[in-house]
Amino acid sequence: MTTLLSLQNVSKRFPGVVALAEIDLKLREHEVLGLIGQNGSGKSTLMKIIGGLHQPSAGEMRLRGSLVRFGSPLEAARAGIGLVHQEQSLIGNLTVAENLFIDKPTDFSRFGFYRRSRMNDAARIQLDKVELDVAPDTPVDQLTFAQRQMVELAKVLSLEELVESHLVVLFDEPTSVLTPTEIQALFWQVRRLKTRSSVVFISHRMDEVLAISDRVYVLSDGRNVAERAKGETDPDELYELMVGRQRAGSVLPRNNPPDKSAPKRLEVRDLTVPGKVADVTFDVASGEIVGLIGVQGSGAEAVCRAIFGVEESYGGEIDYEGRPVRMSCPSGAVGLGIGYVPAERKMEAMMKGMSVCENMAVTFGSDYGYGGLLLSKRRERQEVANWVERLKIKTPSLDHRIDQLSGGNQQKAVLSKWLLGRSLRLLVLDHPTRGLDPGARADLFNAIRQLAEDGLSIVFVGDTLDEMVTLSDTILVLRDGKVSQRFEDVQVRRPSEEDIVRAMV
Numbered sequence: 001m002t003t004l005l006s007l008q009n010v011s012k013r014f015p016g017v018v019a020l021a022e023i024d025l026k027l028r029e030h031e032v033l034g035l036i037g038q039n040g041s042g043k044s045t046l047m048k049i050i051g052g053l054h055q056p057s058a059g060e061m062r063l064r065g066s067l068v069r070f071g072s073p074l075e076a077a078r079a080g081i082g083l084v085h086q087e088q089s090l091i092g093n094l095t096v097a098e099n100l101f102i103d104k105p106t107d108f109s110r111f112g113f114y115r116r117s118r119m120n121d122a123a124r125i126q127l128d129k130v131e132l133d134v135a136p137d138t139p140v141d142q143l144t145f146a147q148r149q150m151v152e153l154a155k156v157l158s159l160e161e162l163v164e165s166h167l168v169v170l171f172d173e174p175t176s177v178l179t180p181t182e183i184q185a186l187f188w189q190v191r192r193l194k195t196r197s198s199v200v201f202i203s204h205r206m207d208e209v210l211a212i213s214d215r216v217y218v219l220s221d222g223r224n225v226a227e228r229a230k231g232e233t234d235p236d237e238l239y240e241l242m243v244g245r246q247r248a249g250s251v252l253p254r255n256n257p258p259d260k261s262a263p264k265r266l267e268v269r270d271l272t273v274p275g276k277v278a279d280v281t282f283d284v285a286s287g288e289i290v291g292l293i294g295v296q297g298s299g300a301e302a303v304c305r306a307i308f309g310v311e312e313s314y315g316g317e318i319d320y321e322g323r324p325v326r327m328s329c330p331s332g333a334v335g336l337g338i339g340y341v342p343a344e345r346k347m348e349a350m351m352k353g354m355s356v357c358e359n360m361a362v363t364f365g366s367d368y369g370y371g372g373l374l375l376s377k378r379r380e381r382q383e384v385a386n387w388v389e390r391l392k393i394k395t396p397s398l399d400h401r402i403d404q405l406s407g408g409n410q411q412k413a414v415l416s417k418w419l420l421g422r423s424l425r426l427l428v429l430d431h432p433t434r435g436l437d438p439g440a441r442a443d444l445f446n447a448i449r450q451l452a453e454d455g456l457s458i459v460f461v462g463d464t465l466d467e468m469v470t471l472s473d474t475i476l477v478l479r480d481g482k483v484s485q486r487f488e489d490v491q492v493r494r495p496s497e498e499d500i501v502r503a504m505v
């Protein structure tokens, strides 16, 4: 097969960090190349170099045999290279159509008049390719996260009409926010794209990478450590190549089951969020982990948001530690020792431009505030350092800017700012493992389980059935805003995945 794109000896240095070291990579025509590696191993940086967002510090890149060096994503796009971002790059207050053609506005103006209907028609063609049924004039901030991801893909697919030659389409972890049905639709697109494109596909899910890729390329600490053809490898070997250790025994068993007869930490009665949730009732004991699961729109996320006071209007009753509470705002919930990690945490919960330490200590820094300012600052820093080590957050120092960490390490830092709260008694986690590599996921699960053994109550919405069964003491399945089934004592009597799915659909 002809080589379409090749990188030779490519390195990338950032201040204090070698993100990529002497990378050699070949992408053939009509090939899907899977790209895997732990959080911070250099995958996004590699995509950004190919896609023109970063320039390499050393090495060379050839496209169809000719030496290329892209000064911007636009230059890369003109050469037929498109990047579907991990960081969602759409502008919220522009419409879908405006976002799709943001770098080609002149196509839709004539004699100084802006021809919006022509742009909307052109957008419809791209949206139909990804089977996204939204009006082209919808503002992007009215879309769900998954819909926005599909718009990102449609934006890259518009290259099909612009460039005649074979394309390179780069997917930076596109599936982490998608449901299984949406993932299948995306895979269909990738297979369709192969007829005239080559694809690089990043994912932290090994089975997914093996399902879609012809070849898998493994990065570790910015270096290529292995390449495997499909059929030559399996998820366990890929995990070992990435992490350097075997997968077995990664999540510890629960030693100390929650005491269901003790007074409840949280009692939710007939919770109703208009249009999302109807009459949901459940309890959470001290030290209990309750997992909520359902298909998209089931209401699981809305339950979490209502508990923390970010879902504005709701009916029903919430009792916390035996007293009725009305969470009307997140700061009230924090004052009661309730933490909430939102799904879109990079947008909702990260202070860009501030350091890792400042981000992690912002919520519960005052928990360490005794014995004088200097001493409390030292204690707070020590606790942040403990969590950085425990969750293996890859950062040159605690004072490094959080937005210069890799996507997964940002996720870990934002998440752990809740874990270091000593006054925390209930933690609500919305999709806590999104963006984490398999080793990081196991580290997080072990940390959560340890906190639960020490008495912290946890309510979480998970991404996969496997996560639910691994971590939960109780699973609540939601369907159309109502609880369709409960599974108790999950760590003792594990429900089958089929049982859970049956309750979901």
Ligand SMILES: Nc1ncnc2c1ncn2[C@@H]1O[C@H](COP(=O)(O)OP(=O)(O)OP(=O)(O)O)[C@@H](O)[C@H]1O
Pocket: 014, 015, 017, 018, 019, 037, 038, 039, 040, 041, 042, 043, 044, 045, 046, 394, 404, 405, 406, 407, 408, 409, 435, 437
């Ligand atoms: N703009 C930047 N400035 C400074 N350092 C950066 C920048 N972008 C990335 N890095 C560093 O380069 C290294 C590789 O990061 P990269 O985002 O490529 O990792 P990744 O494999 O995509 O991780 P993840 O799975 O978490 O998304 C990390 O140590 C990161 O902190």
